[in-house]
Amino acid sequence: MTHNAVVVGGNRTPFAKAGGPFAQASNHDLLTAALDGLVARFGLAGERIGEVAAGAVLKHPKDFNLTREAVLSSALSPATPACDLQQACGTGLETTIYIANKIRLGQIESGIAGGVDSTSDAPITVSDPLRRTLLKANSARSAMDRIKPFASVRPSHLKPQAPSVTEPRTGLSMGEHQALTTERWGISREEQDELAAASHHHLAAAWDDGFFDDLVTPYLRVAGDAILRADTSVEKLAKLRPAFGGEHGTMTAGNSTALSDGAATALLASEEWAAAHHMPVLAKVVDAEVAAVDHPGGDDLLLGPVAAAGRMLERQGLTLDDFDLIEIHEAFASTVLTTLKAWDDEDYCRGLGLDGKLGTIDRARLNVTGSSLAVGHPFAATGARIVPTLAKLLHQRGAGSKGLISMCAAGGQGVVAILEAV
Amino acid sequence: MGALEKAFYSPVGKAVSAKAGLKEPPRLRRGRTWPDGPIVLASIGGGDLASRTMRLLGRATEEPVVDEGESAPGYGSRIGALVVDATAATRIDQLEELRALLRPAVRAIERSGRIVVLARPAAGDWEAQAVARALDGINRTVGKELRGGATATLLEVAPDAGPGDLVSTLGFVLQGRSAFVDGQRWHVDAANQAQDPLAERPLDGRTIVVTGAARGIGAAIARTLARDGARIVAIDIPPAGEALAAVANEVGGTALQLDITAADAGLRIASHVAQRGERIHGIVHNAGITRDKMLVNTDAQRWASVLEVNLAAQMRINEVLLDPATAGGIEDGGRVIGIASTSGLAGNKGQTNYAASKAGVAGLVAAMAPDLAARAITVNAVAPGFIETEMTGRIPFVQREVFRRSNSLSQGGRPEDVAETIGYLLDPSSQGVTGQVIRVCGQNLVGA
Incomplete structure (x- = not known):
C-alpha cells in the first residue's frame, strides 16, 4: 500500500555565524531546540512520532546517537524512535527523503526530518601518534608500563586536530x-x-x-537569522577581497557561505495521518x-x-x-x-x-x-x-x-x- | 538581589523587621482546596439560596454561634468559613443580625478562612437600597480587619438565580483559588444553569486562547487552565517564541507566534484554531505592555503603543472571532476575558497611558456583556493588583516592599491567583457572571 508523504510544516532555530551567539550550544542543544519549537507549533507534546531522522556533519564521537538523545531531551514522547543519517551538506534533504519513503511505504505514518551543525561545537581530536600512545598506556598492566609509552610523545603530537572540510581524495577544500x-x-x-x-x-x-513567523522559533534570545545583512549591496560586496582562487579569484567571503550554527526540522506525514490529526498539508x-x-x-x-x-x-x-x-x-x-x-x-x-x-x-x-x-x-x-x-x-x-x-x-x-x- | 534586599530577607533582618512591626505575611491557602475547619451557614430573613448551593457543592455545614447575650460567645475552635445568606435582608435592624453572626466568626476564623455574604442587588424601597450598600461597607471593612490570610467577599445574586448559577462562584470563593481576592463584590445573574456539582476539570476538551503566554501571568494562566482541562493556544510575539514554545509544550498545547497588533491577527488566530478542527471556548486577552512616564513626558508614541497593544488590538481580534461566520471563532456560550488593572481603576502616577488602556478594558467588558448575552457569551475582566512577576521584580526593592504590603493580605499575589480567577470566569457553569471586573489585589489599599 502506498501513501502520499506530505510536508506538514517545519521549524528551525535562527542560523548564526560560527563562534557567534550559539557558540556555547552543542549540536544536541540546537537540535533539541528545533524539535521543541516544532512540537509546540503543532501541539505534539507527549506524542509518539513514527520516526525522527536527523544528523550532523561535524559530530562528536559521544554524539553517536545524537538524534535519539535529542528526542529524549525534547517534549516528544520518549517512545519516539530516531536514527542518525549523514549525507554531508545534503543531510537535511536526505533525511526528508528517508522519512518520506517510509511514509509512502506505509512503514510509518508520521516522521520528522532534520539536521543540525555547530561549527562552534566541532569535535577536536588528538593526533594519530598521541592516540596510539594513549591506547598503549591504557592497555598496560603495571604502572611503569603505563608511563613508558609517553616517552615517545613529541610536542607536535599534542596539537589538537580540528576537523576540516577538505576532500580526502584531492586535499582541496x-x-x-x-x-x-x-x-x-x-x-x-x-x-x-x-x-x-x-x-x-x-x-x-x-x-x-x-514569512518566518511559523517556520522559525528564536533560540538563546536570537530572534532572526544573524548572518543576514539587509543593507548589503553589489557595490559593498564588490569591495571584498578574494577568499578562494588566488589573488585574481572571484569568490569572496560575501559570495560564499559562512561557517554557521543552527538546526532545522520538517514534519512529514501521510495525508491520512495529517487529516486525522487536523494538521495542515503544504506539499507532497x-x-x-x-x-x-x-x-x-x-x-x-x-x-x-x-x-x-x-x-x-x-x-x-x-x-x-x-x-x-x-x-x-x-x-x-x-x-x-x-x-x-x-x-x-x-x-x-x-x-x-x-x-x-x-x-x-x-x-x-x-x-x-x-x-x-x-x-x-x-x-x-x-x-x-x-x-x-x-x-x-x-x-x-x-x-x-x-x-x-x-x-x-x-x-x-x-x-x-x-x-x-x- | 541588592545588598539591602539580602539583608532584609536574612534571618537577622527578618528578626529586626518583626520587632519593628513588619510581620511575616501569612501563607495563603491556594488551589482547589477547601477550608480545613467547618463551614458555618447562616441566613438572615430566611433566604435558602446559600444552603441549597452548599448542598450542591457537597460540603457539610454547621450552625452558627450568634452573639446575643452580654458576653460574646465563641466557637471553641477554629471555623473554616462563614457563609451568610442575606438575600432577604432589606431592613436596617437586619444588619444587627449580621453583626451578631460576624462577631464570633471573625474571632474564630482560621488562616485563609472565608467570610462570604450573599445579598441581592440594590432594589426596592429607599431603606432596602441603603441596606444593600451598607452590606458593601461591611464587607470591605471585614476584609481589612481579618488576619492570617482570611478574606471577605460579597456576592450580589439576582433574585431568580438558582444554586446551579451560583455553584461555580461559591466554590471558587470558598476554595484556595480565590486566595488573593479580598474585600470584593460582584454580581451573579440568573442563567438557568443545570444543578450540577462543582467540576474538577471544567474546561475539559475546550480550546482557550491566551495572549502574552510566554511568561509571567500569561504562562501561569496557560498552566492553570490546562490543569482544568483546557486545550491551550499560547500566543506571544515572535521574538518571545522560545519561552512560548516551552510553555506550550509544558501544557500540551500549541504555540502561535503572532503580534496581536497585526492587522490580520484575529484571522490568524481563527485559522490556527479552525485548522485543528476546533472553535474557541474562551480567549484571555492577557498581552499587555507598559511605557511608563509622567504625563508631562508622555509623547504621542508612548501613548499610542500602550493603547494599541492593551486595548485596540483586542477589540479588533474580538470583532473577527465574534463573527459567527468566522471558522475557528468564539462559540456561542463562549467566554471573553480582559485584563484590567488596579492602576486603571484607581489611577497610578506615571501610567496615564496604561491606566487609560486598563480602565478602557473595564469599560469594554461592561459594554460588550449585554450585547453578547443573547449568544450566551460572557465578557469579564480581572484587575490584578501587585503580582510577583519578573516585571514587578524589577521595581526597586524598597518601593516593591511597600507595594506588596499595601493590601489587606500584606503580600504580593502570585500569577496563579490571577489565573485561578480567570479559570473561574471561563468555567461553563459561570454563565451568570458577565460584565464584571474582579480585582485580584488582596484588597489593595488604593483602587476602591
Missing part, C-alpha cells in the same frame, strides 16, 4: 574546488555578487513580511534522486545535482518549465550559477548520459526567500530548512504548484527532490 569550477565555467565576480545581494534582499523581505514529496561525479578524476566537485536533477526530471517526464519555484542551495554563489549553466549545456548534460540539456529558468523563480548565502549554512540543517520553506511557498501559490530542490554535497554528490503543493 570545497572553496578551492569550487574556484576551479568557477574559472572553468567562466562565472564572473559581478554575477556572483549580484546573486549574493539578491539572497540577502529576498531573505530580509521575507522576514519583514513575517513527489520524487528524489542522488547522484555523484568523479571529482578525483577531475569532475566539478559540486555539480553532482546536475545529473541527479536530469535523471529525476526524465523519470517524471518533467522539464524545468514545469516548476513554479526552484531552490538551489547556495554553497557558493558560483555553485548556483554553474549549476544553471550546466543545466543549459547540451554537451555537459549528454556527457552525463541525459537525453539533452535541461534548459534555462526564470530567475524570478529562484530562491525567492533567500538561501544559504544570506541565511547561513549549518551543513546538515540546510536541507531541512529548504523543505518546509519551499512547501509553504508552493502552498501559498496553490495546489499543483511544483518546486525543485537542488543541493550539492561533499564527495562530488548531489541530492535533489520535487515537492508539489497539495
Whole structure:
C-alpha cells in the first residue's frame, strides 16, 4: 500500500555565524531546540512520532546517537524512535527523503526530518601518534608500563586536530574546488555578487513580511537569522577581497557561505495521518534522486545535482518549465550559477548520459526567500530548512504548484527532490 | 538581589523587621482546596439560596454561634468559613443580625478562612437600597480587619438565580483559588444553569486562547487552565517564541507566534484554531505592555503603543472571532476575558497611558456583556493588583516592599491567583457572571 508523504510544516532555530551567539550550544542543544519549537507549533507534546531522522556533519564521537538523545531531551514522547543519517551538506534533504519513503511505504505514518551543525561545537581530536600512545598506556598492566609509552610523545603530537572540510581524495577544500569550477565555467565576480545581494534582499523581505513567523522559533534570545545583512549591496560586496582562487579569484567571503550554527526540522506525514490529526498539508514529496561525479578524476566537485536533477526530471517526464519555484542551495554563489549553466549545456548534460540539456529558468523563480548565502549554512540543517520553506511557498501559490530542490554535497554528490503543493 | 534586599530577607533582618512591626505575611491557602475547619451557614430573613448551593457543592455545614447575650460567645475552635445568606435582608435592624453572626466568626476564623455574604442587588424601597450598600461597607471593612490570610467577599445574586448559577462562584470563593481576592463584590445573574456539582476539570476538551503566554501571568494562566482541562493556544510575539514554545509544550498545547497588533491577527488566530478542527471556548486577552512616564513626558508614541497593544488590538481580534461566520471563532456560550488593572481603576502616577488602556478594558467588558448575552457569551475582566512577576521584580526593592504590603493580605499575589480567577470566569457553569471586573489585589489599599 502506498501513501502520499506530505510536508506538514517545519521549524528551525535562527542560523548564526560560527563562534557567534550559539557558540556555547552543542549540536544536541540546537537540535533539541528545533524539535521543541516544532512540537509546540503543532501541539505534539507527549506524542509518539513514527520516526525522527536527523544528523550532523561535524559530530562528536559521544554524539553517536545524537538524534535519539535529542528526542529524549525534547517534549516528544520518549517512545519516539530516531536514527542518525549523514549525507554531508545534503543531510537535511536526505533525511526528508528517508522519512518520506517510509511514509509512502506505509512503514510509518508520521516522521520528522532534520539536521543540525555547530561549527562552534566541532569535535577536536588528538593526533594519530598521541592516540596510539594513549591506547598503549591504557592497555598496560603495571604502572611503569603505563608511563613508558609517553616517552615517545613529541610536542607536535599534542596539537589538537580540528576537523576540516577538505576532500580526502584531492586535499582541496570545497572553496578551492569550487574556484576551479568557477574559472572553468567562466562565472564572473559581478554575477556572483549580484546573486549574493539578491539572497540577502529576498531573505530580509521575507522576514519583514513575517514569512518566518511559523517556520522559525528564536533560540538563546536570537530572534532572526544573524548572518543576514539587509543593507548589503553589489557595490559593498564588490569591495571584498578574494577568499578562494588566488589573488585574481572571484569568490569572496560575501559570495560564499559562512561557517554557521543552527538546526532545522520538517514534519512529514501521510495525508491520512495529517487529516486525522487536523494538521495542515503544504506539499507532497513527489520524487528524489542522488547522484555523484568523479571529482578525483577531475569532475566539478559540486555539480553532482546536475545529473541527479536530469535523471529525476526524465523519470517524471518533467522539464524545468514545469516548476513554479526552484531552490538551489547556495554553497557558493558560483555553485548556483554553474549549476544553471550546466543545466543549459547540451554537451555537459549528454556527457552525463541525459537525453539533452535541461534548459534555462526564470530567475524570478529562484530562491525567492533567500538561501544559504544570506541565511547561513549549518551543513546538515540546510536541507531541512529548504523543505518546509519551499512547501509553504508552493502552498501559498496553490495546489499543483511544483518546486525543485537542488543541493550539492561533499564527495562530488548531489541530492535533489520535487515537492508539489497539495 | 541588592545588598539591602539580602539583608532584609536574612534571618537577622527578618528578626529586626518583626520587632519593628513588619510581620511575616501569612501563607495563603491556594488551589482547589477547601477550608480545613467547618463551614458555618447562616441566613438572615430566611433566604435558602446559600444552603441549597452548599448542598450542591457537597460540603457539610454547621450552625452558627450568634452573639446575643452580654458576653460574646465563641466557637471553641477554629471555623473554616462563614457563609451568610442575606438575600432577604432589606431592613436596617437586619444588619444587627449580621453583626451578631460576624462577631464570633471573625474571632474564630482560621488562616485563609472565608467570610462570604450573599445579598441581592440594590432594589426596592429607599431603606432596602441603603441596606444593600451598607452590606458593601461591611464587607470591605471585614476584609481589612481579618488576619492570617482570611478574606471577605460579597456576592450580589439576582433574585431568580438558582444554586446551579451560583455553584461555580461559591466554590471558587470558598476554595484556595480565590486566595488573593479580598474585600470584593460582584454580581451573579440568573442563567438557568443545570444543578450540577462543582467540576474538577471544567474546561475539559475546550480550546482557550491566551495572549502574552510566554511568561509571567500569561504562562501561569496557560498552566492553570490546562490543569482544568483546557486545550491551550499560547500566543506571544515572535521574538518571545522560545519561552512560548516551552510553555506550550509544558501544557500540551500549541504555540502561535503572532503580534496581536497585526492587522490580520484575529484571522490568524481563527485559522490556527479552525485548522485543528476546533472553535474557541474562551480567549484571555492577557498581552499587555507598559511605557511608563509622567504625563508631562508622555509623547504621542508612548501613548499610542500602550493603547494599541492593551486595548485596540483586542477589540479588533474580538470583532473577527465574534463573527459567527468566522471558522475557528468564539462559540456561542463562549467566554471573553480582559485584563484590567488596579492602576486603571484607581489611577497610578506615571501610567496615564496604561491606566487609560486598563480602565478602557473595564469599560469594554461592561459594554460588550449585554450585547453578547443573547449568544450566551460572557465578557469579564480581572484587575490584578501587585503580582510577583519578573516585571514587578524589577521595581526597586524598597518601593516593591511597600507595594506588596499595601493590601489587606500584606503580600504580593502570585500569577496563579490571577489565573485561578480567570479559570473561574471561563468555567461553563459561570454563565451568570458577565460584565464584571474582579480585582485580584488582596484588597489593595488604593483602587476602591
